[in-house]
Amino acid sequence: MTGPVLAVDQGTSGTKALVICPERGVLGTGFTAVRPRHLPGGLVEADPAELYDSVVDAGRQALAEAAEPVVALGLANQGETVLAWDPDTGRPLTDALVWQDRRAETVCAGLAAHGEELRELTGLPLDPYFAAPKMAWIRRHRTTEGVVTTSDAWLVHRLTGAFVTDAATAGRTQLLDLDRAEWSPRALDLYGLAGERLPEVVDGARPVGTTTAFGAGIPLTGLAVDQQAALLAQRVTAPGGAKCTYGTGAFLLAHTGDTPRRGGSGLVSCVAWRLAGHISYCLDGQVYTAASAVRWLTDLGVITGAADLDTVGATVPDSGGVTFVPAFAGLAAPWWRGDLRGSLTGLGLDTGPGHLVRALCEGLAAQVAELADAAADDLGTPLDVLRVDGGLTRSALLMQTQADLLQRPVEVSALPDATALGAGALARLGATPGLALADALPDWRPSAVYEPRIDADQAAERRARFRSAVTALLDGAPA
Known part of the structure; x- marks a missing residue:
C-alpha cells in the first residue's frame, strides 16, 4: 500500500502528529500541548479527555496542512500512564496517573518480598514508575468499576472500538510474561488484579480497526510505546547499538536481539516490539527528569528556556566545582530509588547562572x-x-558533554520527531503485507556528530564526582 500515513505521538507534555509520505517526507505537522498536574507528594495526573482531544486536534492539524488523504494511522503512547474507564461507553472513571506519579509506592512496599520474582518474570524492577502498581492503587483507592489499563488501550478504544495493546506497551506494566509476551497469571495474582479484563496483546504492526475521529475513515495499523518507536526510527534493529531520547525524561534503549537479557546492572529488560509474531528485546534505562529539569531552571529565572543552555553555559569554562544530581522525581536505573530527591552541591558566592547550566548538563x-x-x-x-534524538539534542553544550563523559561518539539524529516517525513506520508496515521492516523505516542520517574532547582520565574524574554526590544521596548524608 502506497500513500502517506498519519503518525501520532501522544506524549507527556503534548501530542505531535505527522503526515509522512515515503517518497516526499513529512507533508504536514500538528502539535497540541497537554498539561499534567504536578501535585505535592510526587503525584502527577492528567485529564484523559485532554489526552484524547490532543490526539484528534494534532492529527487534524497535520492532515489539514498536508491537504491529502492518508492510508493508515500509527499511534505511539506514553507507556506507563494508566486510568480506569468504562468499556461500554469509553467514559473515563479516573484521571490518568502519569508515568512520573509516585503514589503507588505503598503498593510496591507491600510486594517487596516478591520483587525478585516479579523481576525475573517480567524483566521489570518493583517501582511505581511502571503501570501495574498504579493499576492496583486505582483499584484499592479509586474505583473497582470498568477496566483499568494503560492510556493507549483507552485511546485506541475511543478511536476504533478495539480493546488491544501492543506487546511493547504491555511490557511496561509488570504484568507481562517477558519470555512469552503474554499476560502473566502469577503477576496478576500478586498485584490483586487476577480478575481484571485486560486488552488483547497484539503485534505492533497490524490492522486494529478504523477511526473516523479525523474525518474520513483511516485504518489504525501501527501501535508502539514511545521509546521503542524512537529506537525503531533510529534504525537500531540489532544488538550493538543504542539510542537515547532527551524529552521530559531521558531514555536509553539498547537492542538485545531475540533474547531478553536479565543482567544485574539495574537496567530494565523489556519487549522492543513484536512483529509478525516475532519478539525483539531491548534493555531500557531511564532518567526521570531531563527537559523537566531544564524547565525547573527556567522557572527559577536562571535561564529563559532550553535555547539558553548554550549561550548561558558559554559564559563560564566549567561548572566551577558545582555538582548537580537532577533527581527531581527520584533516581531511576540503575539505582531505583524513587524516594530520593535531587542535590546541588559545591555552591559558592561566585556561583553564577553559567555554572548551574553546566552542572545540570x-x-x-x-x-x-x-x-x-x-x-x-x-x-x-x-x-x-550512541544515537540521540529529542528536543534537548539541540543543545551543543549538552551533546558535547555527553560525548565527553561517555567517551564515545554521539550521533544526533536529523529526524526531529523520531517517536512519531517510528509510529509511522509501523503504520506503513501494518498496512502493507509483505513490506520489509528496513523498507518501512525512514532514512537515518546524523545532523551532527560529537566526538569526545577530553581524555578518559578527565571523564573518569568528572563522573567520579557525580557518583560521589549520588552516593551521598543514597547514604542519606549531605554531599
Missing part, C-alpha cells in the same frame, strides 16, 4: 553515561556509538 550526561555503561555490562560488549 553534566548531571544529565553523567546519568546517561551510567546507563550506557550498564547496558554494555549486560551485553558483554561496549556500545560503539
